[in-house]
């Protein structure tokens with residue numbers, strides 16, 4: 001079988017759409033008017049992705065406030081926040097360029113999603129002519145909605161985590177039911193868990209194992225047949241062309257991440273200094289049999305934070321090099337991250353989000369082509 005390729009999920013939102021999000025926050029338009037812009041950008045994303053030859057398409061997450069907050073708020077500024085949440089939660093991440101992203105804070109129970117990703121899948125299925133994928137958020141990210149210390153009166157941490165796992169399970173099941181062929185779980189907090197950033201207390205608490213165990217509580221509710229199509233995405237962040245945890249030794253994560261009983265992994269690598277070590281660690285720690293399913297390693301061969309477009313030959317060479325460490329039947333190709341995980345992303349290194357959209361399509365085309373070339377060279 002040729003080397004499979006898959007995108008993470010997001011694409012830069014056109015500036016017109018980013019302005020519409022702002023206009024909703026400013027009370028200048030209503031939600032229906034924002035949705036009109038979201039739908040237009042989603043349709044454009046799907047059409048253009050289909051032209052690249054991408055196997056599974058997404059709407060580029062044009063309808064989502066972010067990869068992490070789509071279930072609980074309509075915009076990053078908190079317009080349309082779900083019940084029992086306030087805007088002033090923990091930092092999710094402080095990025096290398098100094099900007100940060102903050103999560104809402106849970107104020108009481110019960111915790112419930114207001115939006116499930118299957119809503120997007122349904123709309124995308126109606127547009128796409130081929131298979132659709134959807135990215136969802138991990139419980140390990142949303143557990144940070146609960147205050148780091150102490151308990152919320154009347155809503156224990158235990159009860160919250162039970163409710164959270166149920167919501168995430170429902171999110172994934174509904175995506176499959178709506179027709180998604182692949183569902184990948186965003187796990188960018190994995191590498192960040194070992195950051196030990198004094199400005200961001202949760203990164204000092206050695207939470208990686210807790211994250212993995214919590215995520216497996218959900219993943220283990222699925223059969224091996226289902227888990228073949230449930231993925232995990234890891235990266236050091238990718239927002240406003242900046243990262244949050246590229247300085248954390250990758251082995252701390254990669255030596256544990258494959259404990260997750262998922263069938264495939266979308267693994268940032270193109271922006272690593274030492275790619276060979278990443279290939280080796282993936283080969284070493286990924287499992288041939290994760291409770292009934294082989295773990296396929298999709299190696300990042302495209303850097304969405306850099307406007308320079310990779311060539312198909314570079315992609316080919318990276319995959320051929322990776323195949324020396326990872327069995328080729330468990331090797332795939334991906335991008336290091338979504339191209340814009342947050343709805344407000346000006347893509348400063350690219351000059352504009354509209355230009356960055358064009359660049360993203362060129363990069364994806366190079367990945368698809370490079371994977372074909374590598375498959376030929378490796379005879380698969």
Ligand SMILES: [Zn+2]
Pocket residue numbers: 008188233234235236237238336337338341
């Ligand atoms: Zn990412």
